[in-house]
Amino acid sequence: MLNCDEIPPKLHEIKSEFLSHGFTAKEIGWEEWFCQAAQFQTILFHSPNGFAIASLDGKFISVNPALTQILGYTEKELLCIGFQDITHPDDLEEDLRSVEQFLQGKISSYKKEKRYKHKDGQYLWIEMDLTLIQNEKGFPNYFVAQLQDISERKYSEKALKETEENFKQLAGTVDEAFWMKDAESGKLLYVSPAYESIWGKSRESLFENPDSWLDSVLPEDKQAALDTIPRKKEDGNLNGKFRIRHMDGAEHWIRLRNFPVFGPNGNFERILSSARDITKQHELEKQLIHSQRMESIGSLAGGVAHDFNNILTVILGFTTLLEKNSGQPEKIQQYTGIIRKTAERGASLVRQLLTLARKVESFLRPLILNDILSEAANIASSTFPKSIRISLEATEEPILINADHTQIHQVFLNLFLNAKDAMPDGGTLSLKLKKEQCPFSDEEGDVATLEIQDSGIGMDEETVRKIFDPFFTTKEPGKGTGLGLSIVYGILENHKSKIQVESELGEGTKFTIYFPILGSSLPKIRDKSSTTKSISENKKTVLLVEDEEMLRISFSQYLAETGHTALYAKDGTEALSVYHENADKIDLVICDLNLPNENGLSVLKKIRSSDPNKPLVLASGYIDPNIRKDLENLNLKRILQKPYHFENILKLLEEIP
Numbered sequence: 001m002l003n004c005d006e007i008p009p010k011l012h013e014i015k016s017e018f019l020s021h022g023f024t025a026k027e028i029g030w031e032e033w034f035c036q037a038a039q040f041q042t043i044l045f046h047s048p049n050g051f052a053i054a055s056l057d058g059k060f061i062s063v064n065p066a067l068t069q070i071l072g073y074t075e076k077e078l079l080c081i082g083f084q085d086i087t088h089p090d091d092l093e094e095d096l097r098s099v100e101q102f103l104q105g106k107i108s109s110y111k112k113e114k115r116y117k118h119k120d121g122q123y124l125w126i127e128m129d130l131t132l133i134q135n136e137k138g139f140p141n142y143f144v145a146q147l148q149d150i151s152e153r154k155y156s157e158k159a160l161k162e163t164e165e166n167f168k169q170l171a172g173t174v175d176e177a178f179w180m181k182d183a184e185s186g187k188l189l190y191v192s193p194a195y196e197s198i199w200g201k202s203r204e205s206l207f208e209n210p211d212s213w214l215d216s217v218l219p220e221d222k223q224a225a226l227d228t229i230p231r232k233k234e235d236g237n238l239n240g241k242f243r244i245r246h247m248d249g250a251e252h253w254i255r256l257r258n259f260p261v262f263g264p265n266g267n268f269e270r271i272l273s274s275a276r277d278i279t280k281q282h283e284l285e286k287q288l289i290h291s292q293r294m295e296s297i298g299s300l301a302g303g304v305a306h307d308f309n310n311i312l313t314v315i316l317g318f319t320t321l322l323e324k325n326s327g328q329p330e331k332i333q334q335y336t337g338i339i340r341k342t343a344e345r346g347a348s349l350v351r352q353l354l355t356l357a358r359k360v361e362s363f364l365r366p367l368i369l370n371d372i373l374s375e376a377a378n379i380a381s382s383t384f385p386k387s388i389r390i391s392l393e394a395t396e397e398p399i400l401i402n403a404d405h406t407q408i409h410q411v412f413l414n415l416f417l418n419a420k421d422a423m424p425d426g427g428t429l430s431l432k433l434k435k436e437q438c439p440f441s442d443e444e445g446d447v448a449t450l451e452i453q454d455s456g457i458g459m460d461e462e463t464v465r466k467i468f469d470p471f472f473t474t475k476e477p478g479k480g481t482g483l484g485l486s487i488v489y490g491i492l493e494n495h496k497s498k499i500q501v502e503s504e505l506g507e508g509t510k511f512t513i514y515f516p517i518l519g520s521s522l523p524k525i526r527d528k529s530s531t532t533k534s535i536s537e538n539k540k541t542v543l544l545v546e547d548e549e550m551l552r553i554s555f556s557q558y559l560a561e562t563g564h565t566a567l568y569a570k571d572g573t574e575a576l577s578v579y580h581e582n583a584d585k586i587d588l589v590i591c592d593l594n595l596p597n598e599n600g601l602s603v604l605k606k607i608r609s610s611d612p613n614k615p616l617v618l619a620s621g622y623i624d625p626n627i628r629k630d631l632e633n634l635n636l637k638r639i640l641q642k643p644y645h646f647e648n649i650l651k652l653l654e655e656i657p
Helices: 030-046 065-071 089-103 151-173 194-199 203-208 212-216 219-226 279-324 329-357 369-383 405-421 461-466 484-494 549-561 572-582 600-610 625-633 646-655
Strands: 050-054 060-063 109-117 123-134 140-149 176-182 188-191 238-245 251-262 268-277 365-368 388-394 400-403 427-437 446-454 498-504 508-516 541-545 565-569 588-592 616-620 638-641
Touching: 050 065, 065 123, 065 140, 089 109, 089 123, 089 140, 123 151, 176 194, 188 203, 194 203, 194 212, 194 268, 203 212, 212 219, 212 238, 219 238, 251 279, 279 329, 365 369, 369 388, 369 400, 369 405, 369 427, 369 446, 400 405, 400 508, 405 427, 405 446, 405 484, 405 508, 461 498, 484 498, 541 549, 541 572, 549 565, 549 646, 565 572, 572 600, 588 600, 588 646, 600 616, 600 625
Parallel strands: 388 427, 541 565, 541 588, 588 616, 616 638
Antiparallel strands: 050 060, 050 140, 109 123, 123 140, 176 188, 176 268, 238 251, 251 268, 365 400, 427 446, 446 508, 498 508
């Protein structure tokens, strides 16, 4: 609190000692005093902040030019009014209370943000520093005020607050969860209400541990979830899909997007997360993909029937030749070899159709791209019209990618079928697979490039632009849903792969797919020559549970000829009876999945419960994905895919001590 006995002067006059307690002419000399007072007056006169001296009743005594500019009044106009006349009504009561506290000696200075009325009638936000000046006797003399226009800042704060409120209202109404945390400290700054419904956990739990959302992620999907978190500025926007276990026990699919937020100086400051429950969408997509897969099979049906009829005709023809040449060993060996190869071709065709038809969850794992392409090319060769020639050029080096076998198989067949439809009069479908440097500037390293080119009718520019749009089709009504290429695009996007299309009318079409490569390390292949035990030294007893009579007969005869013993049962009930009567003798159980009375899964479960160590084998032409968990719990020695070679059974027997 400053002391001065003199009446306060105008700010542009130099008359008194009010400027500072102890700062008097008697102490420093009149010349020095006048010099410093002049400097102080100059500072106040040219200051961008407003300065005023007011009487104890609030009347303005003196003001500097900056204050007149801030409030819009002339100096003369301000000296005719007091602060009460221009103070916002909502702020006046607090001002009067503060003046009373000044006069009672309770406070010596006062700082607040308040509103003053501009001459044009608009209210301004002012930050005011008010100090009471006392005389040497300690009595209040006058007020000195410094005032700064903070309207722009206050309006910005108000706009920001309104924006935040609008965001909170929006975040509270949408079914997507948002949260933001500090990139350096990891501290959570905000989380929207939708988090509680999606995760089944309270928002408080996320504030306590900003990474606790990861605790709900299924173990097998944990890495996919971790891959969505940006670690540095260069990571950019990351997103991914994974499953969580909701607090109600249900399994939910989540799509999470993470965005790095940068400060004014470009520093990586925050992470904004956006999560949506896509369980229903995932199920619909799965059904849509399966439906389109069935459409693909329908398109292949004619070719499949033709190829199977050819296979059966070959087998029947050479069976007749066997009967006629039963006394000629060389011809018998030649004919049986042809029959075997033809049957294997039929089995391969069935396997590929089952691969295309099965309805399973997407499962990414390391696969050799060359093999998937070869399988799809083979089925196309078997089913397409002979007027279409299929050319395959692939690098001999195996290319390993992270993929879902069924979905990539479907991608290839969809593109092949489009090529077939574009060549109604025949032509060439050229397939080229190679490894090359990634052509995209935002990515590094090698990629697997697959070119699928046809010599068909081609497309115009407008068609090319729409080619991946859902339900867009150039085919006649009833000949396609328009989903094939949109599903191709979606599958490749989920595989972090890219696809490009080039086409001109009359010049054919070329699709180019770019797959990210995992690396050169391939799964180890078991040495087929590792078995050394002689069959004659290792006789075993096998229980075959099979409802197909001819398979039981041929299997029993084959085992007998190789020195082993076969027991068999035609259904589940008989299988359990035979097993319990001969449990000590049986070395291996081979059980078909689809059996009368009691299915193979139930039979194997009962056998396993009675003998935890008995070698069990499941044989089937098709296994429902829904029972795979049960099969894993049975600790099976092997799953045999029908049709199988009897030689494979011998290898199994050789592995049993």
